[in-house]
Amino acid sequence: MGKSEGRPRETARLDTPPADRGTILDAAHQVLLHTGAKGLKLDAVAREARVDVSTVLGHFGSRQGLIEALMDRLYASPAAGLAADTASLPAVEERWRAYLKQVRRMHGDQEATEAYFDLAVLALRDPELRARLGRLNVKTARGFREVIGAGPDALAELILAAVDGIELRRALAGDDYPIDAVLGLLDRMALTEYLRD
Incomplete structure (x- = not known):
């Protein structure tokens, strides 16, 4: 077994406080304005909000949930x-x-x-x-x-x-x-x- 097997994968840590729903929706709106619906992806929204994708998923559950909230x-x-x-x-x-x-x-x-x-x-x-x-x-x-x-x-x-x-x-x-x-x-x-x- 390799060294990393069985351990959770590390994710990049961002130096920002946890984002609330409003901050993530602001980011989603900006992504939508700049890239259209096709670019409205969880990773793009997370990047804009300066959070991990897991934070976006934690608030909205899925891309569909994010779109509905938006x-x-x-x-x-x-x-x-x-x-x-x-x-x-x-x-x-x-x-x-x-x-x-x-x-x-x-x-x-x-x-x-x-x-x-x-x-x-x-x-x-x-x-x-x-x-x-x-x-x-x-x-x-x-x-x-x-x-x-x-x-x-x-x-x-x-x-x-x-x-x-x-x-x-x-x-x-x-x-x-x-x-x-x-x-x-x-x-x-x-x-x-x-x-x-």
Whole structure:
């Protein structure tokens, strides 16, 4: 028997304190932004977080678990931002405009857009991720409806679908896409519907 047989393999020690879930999710988000879904591998995330792969596995169990947690986080951040931006706004029109302001900020972040669509493509090909993304979309629509505080559920669904479609078309067209004109039209159409009552 050789000297190393029967002993656990040594792993490289990193000079950092143990990472929490948030730190690892931050690292996963950075990897996703820079390399896309194909590069979202446990070793790449561990390297970015400056931890061992076993630490990532300890928090998330698998690459699938990490992706699910990242999806949850990426969906929660804009919803929390919208709720914070609109909490003190009394009028539907003001809350709607705060939402449009947030949409414009998101449209300006090309890396985040690409990351979002990378995850959406993963979800299209994986039944479990698709179901999770579907639940997140339902939750987002419900939260949007509660924040805006007006209009039927179908209007919230239509607006969110329109924003996703606008973002995809803008991402594909780049700077040539008439984002201001399209969002301006969406603004007028939505307000017509919201303020109709």
